Amino acid sequence: MKNTKIALVTGGSRGLGKDIALKIADQDINIILTYHSNKEKAEEVVQEIQSKGQKAITYQLDTRHIHTFDDVLSQVGAHLEEKTGRPKFDYLINNAGIGINTPFTDTTEDQFDELINIHFKGVFFFTQKALKYLNDGGSIVNISTGLTRFSGPGYSAYASAKAAVENLTRYLAKELGERKIRVNAIAPGAITTDFAGGQLRDNEQYNSYISSVTALGRAGVAEDIGGVVAFLCTDAAAWINGQRLEVSGGMNL
Numbered sequence: 001m002k003n004t005k006i007a008l009v010t011g012g013s014r015g016l017g018k019d020i021a022l023k024i025a026d027q028d029i030n031i032i033l034t035y036h037s038n039k040e041k042a043e044e045v046v047q048e049i050q051s052k053g054q055k056a057i058t059y060q061l062d063t064r065h066i067h068t069f070d071d072v073l074s075q076v077g078a079h080l081e082e083k084t085g086r087p088k089f090d091y092l093i094n095n096a097g098i099g100i101n102t103p104f105t106d107t108t109e110d111q112f113d114e115l116i117n118i119h120f121k122g123v124f125f126f127t128q129k130a131l132k133y134l135n136d137g138g139s140i141v142n143i144s145t146g147l148t149r150f151s152g153p154g155y156s157a158y159a160s161a162k163a164a165v166e167n168l169t170r171y172l173a174k175e176l177g178e179r180k181i182r183v184n185a186i187a188p189g190a191i192t193t194d195f196a197g198g199q200l201r202d203n204e205q206y207n208s209y210i211s212s213v214t215a216l217g218r219a220g221v222a223e224d225i226g227g228v229v230a231f232l233c234t235d236a237a238a239w240i241n242g243q244r245l246e247v248s249g250g251m252n253l
Contacts, residue, residue: 004054006089007233008032008076010061010126011096013042015193016143016222020093021045023226024233025054032076032089034061034096055083063096063122064114069129077133090138091233092130094123094165097143101154112157119161124168137180141232142169144244146189150252162187166244173242182241184232189248191220215250224249 007024011017012033021033022045031049035042035058042058049056057079061072077087097119100111123142134140144166147159165185172183190210210219228247231237 005029005091005233006032006080006084007091007093008034008089008130009093009095010034010063011036012058013038013045016188016191016225017093017095018045019222019226020095020229021056021226022048022052023230024091024093025049025052025056027230027234028054029091029230029233030055032056032079033058034072036060036062036096061096063126064117066122066125069126073129073133080133088133088135090135092127092134092138092140093143093229094127094140095143096122099155100158102157103154104156107157115157115161119158120164120168123165127172131176134181138182139233139237140169140172140176140181140183141229142166142183142185143229144169144185144187146187146246146248146251148187148244149246152190169244170242177241182232182238184240184242185244186225186229186232187244187246187248188225189214189220189246189251191222191225193222210251213252214248215253218249220247220249 007029009017009021009031012021013035021031025031031054033042033045046056046058059072059075080089081087100115102111127140142165144162145159147155148163148166169183169185176183207219211217225247228245
């Protein structure tokens with residue numbers, strides 16, 4: 001009997017998260033995805049995954065609210081216990097996030113706290129609480145950003161939170177090694193999604209600028225990212241651990 005692997009993808013209803021979930025499903029991996037507020041879009045992703053022949057289910061999750069994590073994960077565990085006989089999954093993709101583009105001098109404490117809570121504190125504690133549901137020999141992929149290597153005006157708080165996640169990635173790779181759990185970070189370049197209010201997607205001048213500083217001559221799209229995350233959920237990536245993989249088309253080389 002085939003032992004189908006299972007991945008949990010946070011923020012999987014749209015953008016990068018949606019493509020990540022779909023590309024992982026293409027690897028014959030079942031999907032648990034979370035959404036923040038758009039249940040309808042999340043259910044559409046579930047249906048698309050099911051059309052591929054894989055199983056999928058969705059749960060509401062706000063990664064700012066750590067006190068909700070145990071309840072969500074216990075629901076996930078109970079569902080898996082019922083369907084598979086074990087309350088565990090194999091891959092955790094920490095993707096959920098937002099973008100706030102504000103100059104350093106204008107960044108408010110509330111904006112700073114929101115970015116840190118979602119992109120670092122939430123990732124830290126959701127991963128911590130998820131560990132008892134994660135199979136030994138599994139994999140964790142944290143979504144970072146190219147902005148930890150190069151600078152983009154207005155993203156000082158966002159990029160700082162992601163830099164913390166990259167450092168956490170290395171620590172987790174070290175500390176979870178005894179469980180043979182691999183931990184890596186993917187750092188996308190500029191992507192034309194609704195991130196930061198669709199700034200890149202909707203601004204032709206900005207899009208042209210990004211294309212001009214990217215070796216492959218265009219801005220990225222969501223479909224450029226999901227396949228790389230999916231690769232890290234396969235045996236072909238079994239010796240990749242504690243790494244930051246930038247997926248930017250050669251931006252700002």
